[in-house]
Amino acid sequence: MANIENRELIYGLYNDEEDLLRAVKSAKNDHLEIYDVYTPFPVHGLDEVMELEESRLHIAGFIYGGLGTLTAFLGMTWIFVKDWPTIFGGKPYWSVPAFIPITFEMTVLFAAIGMTVTFYLVSGLGPGVVNTQLDPRITDDKFCIAFDKAMVDSGDVEMFFKNTGASEVNSKNI
Amino acid sequence: MNQYKMTASARNVLFGAMGLGLVCMVLTWFGDDANHTRFWSNFLQNSLFFTMIAAMGLFFNAAGITAYAGWYTTFKRLWESYSMFIGVGLLFLVILGLGNYFGWHHLYHWADKSSVETDTILKGKSSFLNSNWYLFGTIIFGGAWAFIAYRMRQLSLQEDNHGDSSFKYHKAQRVYAAVTLPVIGFTSAAMLWLWLMSVDAHWYSTLFAWYATTSAFVAMISITILMIIYLKFNGYLSVVNANHLHDLGKFLFAFSVFWTYLWFSQFMLIWYANIGEETIYFKERYNNYPALFFMNIGINFLVPFFALMRNDLKRKAGSLVFVSILMLLGHWLDYFLMVKPGVLLTAQHMSHDMTHGHEVAEHASNFVPGFSMPGLLEFGTFIGFLGLFVYFSLVVLSKAGLVPKNDPYIEESMHHHVI
Numbered sequence: 163m164a165n166i167e168n169r170e171l172i173y174g175l176y177n178d179e180e181d182l183l184r185a186v187k188s189a190k191n192d193h194l195e196i197y198d199v200y201t202p203f204p205v206h207g208l209d210e211v212m213e214l215e216e217s218r219l220h221i222a223g224f225i226y227g228g229l230g231t232l233t234a235f236l237g238m239t240w241i242f243v244k245d246w247p248t249i250f251g252g253k254p255y256w257s258v259p260a261f262i263p264i265t266f267e268m269t270v271l272f273a274a275i276g277m278t279v280t281f282y283l284v285s286g287l288g289p290g291v292v293n294t295q296l297d298p299r300i301t302d303d304k305f306c307i308a309f310d311k312a313m314v315d316s317g318d319v320e321m322f323f324k325n326t327g328a329s330e331v332n333s334k335n336i
Numbered sequence: 337m338n339q340y341k342m343t344a345s346a347r348n349v350l351f352g353a354m355g356l357g358l359v360c361m362v363l364t365w366f367g368d369d370a371n372h373t374r375f376w377s378n379f380l381q382n383s384l385f386f387t388m389i390a391a392m393g394l395f396f397n398a399a400g401i402t403a404y405a406g407w408y409t410t411f412k413r414l415w416e417s418y419s420m421f422i423g424v425g426l427l428f429l430v431i432l433g434l435g436n437y438f439g440w441h442h443l444y445h446w447a448d449k450s451s452v453e454t455d456t457i458l459k460g461k462s463s464f465l466n467s468n469w470y471l472f473g474t475i476i477f478g479g480a481w482a483f484i485a486y487r488m489r490q491l492s493l494q495e496d497n498h499g500d501s502s503f504k505y506h507k508a509q510r511v512y513a514a515v516t517l518p519v520i521g522f523t524s525a526a527m528l529w530l531w532l533m534s535v536d537a538h539w540y541s542t543l544f545a546w547y548a549t550t551s552a553f554v555a556m557i558s559i560t561i562l563m564i565i566y567l568k569f570n571g572y573l574s575v576v577n578a579n580h581l582h583d584l585g586k587f588l589f590a591f592s593v594f595w596t597y598l599w600f601s602q603f604m605l606i607w608y609a610n611i612g613e614e615t616i617y618f619k620e621r622y623n624n625y626p627a628l629f630f631m632n633i634g635i636n637f638l639v640p641f642f643a644l645m646r647n648d649l650k651r652k653a654g655s656l657v658f659v660s661i662l663m664l665l666g667h668w669l670d671y672f673l674m675v676k677p678g679v680l681l682t683a684q685h686m687s688h689d690m691t692h693g694h695e696v697a698e699h700a701s702n703f704v705p706g707f708s709m710p711g712l713l714e715f716g717t718f719i720g721f722l723g724l725f726v727y728f729s730l731v732v733l734s735k736a737g738l739v740p741k742n743d744p745y746i747e748e749s750m751h752h753h754v755i
Contacts, residue, residue: 208755260604260608262600
């Protein structure tokens with residue numbers, strides 16, 4: 163979603179996640195507004211220092227799960243009681259215990275697929291989508307902090323990168 | 337504060353609880369039928385419940401050591417102290433085992449010689465369901481658990497005092513832990529068949545031991561959460577933080593779901609196969625204990641499932657205490673429902689045999705105090721046993737530093753961070 167507008171970003175690369183965490187903290191102290199942080203793997207404690215809001219994906223997951231529960235349970239109820247009443251092993255038409263395993267599976271399936279699709283949509287990922295990378299190395303061994311040039315003073319940022327030990331500073335239009 | 341010291345008020349409260357339990361047991365004894373069925377079934381239910389909680393403390397500590405887990409090291413003394421209770425619980429179970437020989441109680445249908453002779457099913461099972469297996473199984477297998485629990489705690493304490501960077505005490509614990517897992521895994525199943533499943537002597541379920549063990553496991557996690565919060569509230573265990581509680585909350589949530597899975601699997605297979613000798617177990621509970629039957633699944637599944645689903649509720653003391661208390665009661669109720677119907681049927685069957693009349697059998701579906709519903713005496717007995725368990729654990733805790741030293745995982749545990 164973030165890549166729609168044309169921005170000029172100035173970004174610094176770090177070699178170590180500890181350096182990155184320290185740098186993010188000091189950016190917060192200096193009141194420099196971080197555009198985003200890119201890491202090759204999830205860094206413990208990064209959410210906290212970036213003061214990110216908790217993801218709402220799990221709420222969506224709960225709703226999808228509930229939807230799966232209802233679909234399976236009401237679906238089977240309609241099929242086996244109303245539409246095509248069938249006797250299995252002498253059990254009543256509305257055999258709730260027999261529905262439970264399928265209801266459970268459908269809950270998991272709906273939640274899993276729903277959350278995956280939602281996550282892809284929200285993150286602007288998916289088949290055929292071309293994402294611009296700031297630097298290919300942030301998917302390998304570099305940790306990156308990016309600033310939007312329109313929002314910060316370039317001099318401050320360069321000073322900041324120098325003080326926090328960034329190994330490289332570049333800028334790029336995305 | 338690393339050294340726990342029991343305050344006078346805590347001791348008074350716990351002695352009060354034990355006194356209440358004792359009074360309730362005496363009252364039960366004197367208001368009972370000739371065989372003291374209500375008294376002995378309460379005794380069995382509570383001894384077994386807390387012995388299994390203690391065994392689960394040992395089991396989970398061993399599982400953690402074997403899995404190289406570090407998250408729980410800051411409060412592992414709690415599980416070590418629970419595991420020491422195995423010895424006390426075994427004493428109670430040995431009393432029950434001796435009772436089979438001397439006719440102190442009539443909890444088990446298979447222990448009654450005249451019934452076994454005329455009953456093909458009981459006769460067929462008599463090579464396992466007999467007083468010798470009961471008593472010596474309890475002593476040998478339970479003794480093995482108690483011995484391992486004692487050794488593991490000793491090693492852990494020696495590590496505190498003499499541990500160094502060779503971690504030889506931890507490595508020795510690792511050997512014990514690896515041995516513990518299969519030993520407890522197999523023998524607890526066999527002993528649960530004898531102690532618990534055989535109160536319905538005609539019935540069996542291959543899933544039952546897992547189900548009863550998981551029930552105790554959830555109760556063990558509940559007690560752990562409650563005790564950690566209690567100790568933290570009194571200024572101890574400051575290194576245990578919301579992250580450790582979060583993980584315990586996850587275990588409470590996950591194993592409640594696992595318990596439900598087992599409960600349902602046992603139910604559904606029996607319901608679907610619809611074989612009379614298997615359905616009898618659920619038919620009895622469904623017809624004569626409907627409130628307890630649905631309360632069991634309601635409390636033990638719906639409450640933790642919805643109350644602990646969110647992250648933040650697994651990290652807050654308030655919600656954890658609320659759910660833990662309910663889970664402890666809920667799984668005690670689960671044990672109640674495993675013990676009482678079978679015992680009552682046996683009692684009715686035996687008095688039927690004795691009087692050769694039909695009057696008792698005809699009243700089988702009537703309300704029976706202490707069986708159809710847990711009465712005040714049952715709750716009093718529960719509080720008594722709970723008081724004993726907590727008192728014992730706290731006394732054991734006060735014998736050593738609360739937070740272990742020189743454990744290879746203690747640093748990791750102190751910096752444990754989950755979100």
